[in-house]
Amino acid sequence: MELMQKLAVLADAAKYDASCSSSGGARRDSRAGKGVGSTEGMGICHSYTPDGRCISLLKILLTNFCVFDCAYCVNRVSSNVRRARFSTAEVVQLTLDFYKRNYIEGLFLSSGIIRNGDYTMEQLVEVARSLREDHHFAGYIHLKTIPEASPELIEKAGRYADRLSINVELPTEEGLKALAPDKQVADIRGAMDTVHAGIVRNRAERREQAGQPLRRARPPRFAPAGQSTQMIVGADSANDGAILRTSSALYGSYQMRRVYYSAFSPIPDASARLPARSPPLQRENRLYQADWLLRFYEFDVEEIVATSDGNGMLELDIDPKLAWALRNPAYFPVDLNTAERTMLLRVPGLGVRNVEKIIAARRHGRMRLDELSRLRAPLAKMLPFISVVDHHPRQRLDDPARLRAELAPAPRQGDLFG
Incomplete structure (x- = not known):
């Protein structure tokens, strides 16, 4: 398959992942010295997704081949979709070419699971390593972390990426067991623990080094933009209260930078276990507004979800702050x-x-x-x-x-x- 054909397939396959914000990245600018790329400054050409979100990252999958059979995923092993796979060198070259043409400010890279979690994670890390070390790329890199990968690989990813994200997928363990039986809550939370511990440890080491009388080089940053996650809304029976309680727990336990909410979208050859249609688009919007109240407005999750009808669903006609x-x-x-x-x-x-x-x-x-x-x-x-x-x-x-x-x-x- 030609490179541009691969790009068409794997860029389209990545559109379902909403967690690609570059906020909070380390301030690096190659214009001040040696290197290629920047996470700041003028001249970055933004693109707009069909739903209006502004993005400036090359957002692709390494491959849409996958050994898992998650019912809600268009790239599951039983799905009849066109498949493609980049080599690590191709992703590196695409990132550099798009950046030099001023199309992007960085890379968001995810992947289906090929062979196993460690093998897939090694490929993702190699892309980031090559960009940073071989090409001195100073732009933003967001890697989707494979929960089944070893802690050592996750630690290595954090040395090259600005942000790491591990998708929690569904708000409840019951939903995950029903729709994604190959995935385990323990693996997801374990990967989140590894990333969080690495961030906390790195910050402490850098503070300690900054206070030394003899200034030595500080340790390199570890995932300076933190970690994020994503939940699918409407694929299972979880109500908004369950979703927001899970989000609140993730913010509290892992200091998550963002929880993204992605409304379930019907896919080809869908399982009978999935709903026949998407949830109301306004539901996703209300969840983001409620999430904002949790993070910036000093609301407790139970205040937000204590709806007047008691069904645990946010009201669609008014925002959650007005409803409260x-x-x-x-x-x-x-x-x-x-x-x-x-x-x-x-x-x-x-x-x-x-x-x-x-x-x-x-x-x-x-x-x-x-x-x-x-x-x-x-x-x-x-x-x-x-x-x-x-x-x-x-x-x-x-x-x-x-x-x-x-x-x-x-x-x-x-x-x-x-």
């Missing part, structure tokens, strides 16, 4: 001139940056309604939940159902159907 506020009118209105940061973060429509602006502004005087327009925040959404010197929402909070009807946007067809 409508369920808890006793906490409102929040006085922007006196409230603590924790309560300001719970006001619908107020983001983290605007909360910091409000805290800074009230040192110089009491806030009034006309000053809120400078925040560029959705005032119509905020006003029922806040009070300032010249504004109080009066009785609007006494009728949450009517307030919800006023604030809920009209549904769009694309949001409701997969």
Whole structure:
């Protein structure tokens, strides 16, 4: 198969993996010295996926051959798809060629499992090693880690890659056993443990070395952009509460940088165990919003999933922060001139940056309604939940159902159907 034909097959096969963010990578720029590539600076040509996400990484699989038979995966061993495989040298050359043409800022590389986990991981690591050592590539590298690979190989991958990711695949062990019987929760969590331990150890070593009176070269960074993971939404019966509880545990146990949520998409020759259609697209969006509340807005997972109907599913017509506020009118209105940061973060429509602006502004005087327009925040959404010197929402909070009807946007067809 010609190289461009392989690229067409293996780039398409990689589209199902959502965890390819370059945020948090080490700041390296070859313009300051020897090498090729950069993780920062101007001149990077971005591409847009069909669903609107902006990417600037060459995102491919090493191969879509796989010995596993995960029911939800289009590349499973029993799937009737066109197969292809790159050599490690071909991936290296493609990355360099695309970078030199200013198409990308780095590489996201995953793979089906060929032979076994160690053999596959060796191939992935060799690509990263060659880029870094043979070609002095200073761009971003994200490697998908094979959970079944040995800790030694995972440690080696962390020395070359900016980010490592291990997909948890499904939110519950029951779902994994049913749909991916070749994969084991113990292997996935063990690989996450190895990456997390390596990051913690490397940071401690670098801090210790920086404090030595005789400055020696610091140890090279280990996965400086941390680790991430991905869960498939809607392939099994797990509700949003189960998904978010798993995410919360992953953030707490492994200091995960990101948990990505990927709505299940029906695939050719699908198993009868899978649903016939995708979940609503809005469900994925609501999970990301809830994830943001966990990471940046000081919400507890049980507050988010305590939905009014008790089914553990986030409401699709309103965002989870507004849903919480409508369920808890006793906490409102929040006085922007006196409230603590924790309560300001719970006001619908107020983001983290605007909360910091409000805290800074009230040192110089009491806030009034006309000053809120400078925040560029959705005032119509905020006003029922806040009070300032010249504004109080009066009785609007006494009728949450009517307030919800006023604030809920009209549904769009694309949001409701997969």
